[in-house]
Amino acid sequence: MTSRDPAFVADATVELDQVSKWFGQKVAVSDVSCSFGPGLTGLLGPNGAGKTTMLRLLTGLLSPSKGRLSVLGQDPRTSPAVFGQVGLVPEEDATYGFLSGREFVAYSAKLSGKANPKLEADRALDEVGLRDDADRDIAGYSKGMKQRIKV
Structure with a gap:
């Protein structure tokens, strides 16, 4: 990882270092190392590429099988500061249709x-x-x- 590597930014709010997640024999995320800066970031890939697993890791809903990650310099699984600053909009509806x-x-x-x-x-x-x-x-x-x- 060098300062010129486009996978890394200087003012990172999210950092992943060799993060992997597997479920039994199935590897969902494999050795991901990168960082994201402030603002909006898109996560693109085909079905089954590990996008949802990655988002669940970043929001602390899952723990990595290997590697480390931080959001706002904190562990998203244990930091109340992260909970108040990061949101996840799941694909599934989580609204009440009868409300305006x-x-x-x-x-x-x-x-x-x-x-x-x-x-x-x-x-x-x-x-x-x-x-x-x-x-x-x-x-x-x-x-x-x-x-x-x-x-």
Whole structure:
């Protein structure tokens, strides 16, 4: 690993060092070493390539079989600081279709201990481009809209 290696960034928020994960004989992730900086990062690959396993490792839902990883300089399995700063939007629906987008986001903000859930909901809906659809039931949202409402 050198400073010129494109797999590594200087201001890393996520670092993986020879991370592997296997389930019995099945290798899901094999010797991954890289880092990601602040902002949005995409993880692309065909079905079965280990993308979901990698995300579960990075969010602390799984432990690596080998290697080490850190998020914000911390172990994502044990650090409350990581839990408050990193989110995962799973492919599966985790919403209540009978709620409007605004109700769902405000409810989530309230559960997170936000002082003004309605204000936070409006800010979040603006951020993900759903302000105009905020009062519609989530059940009527497209798949992409449902993904954005979970952010």
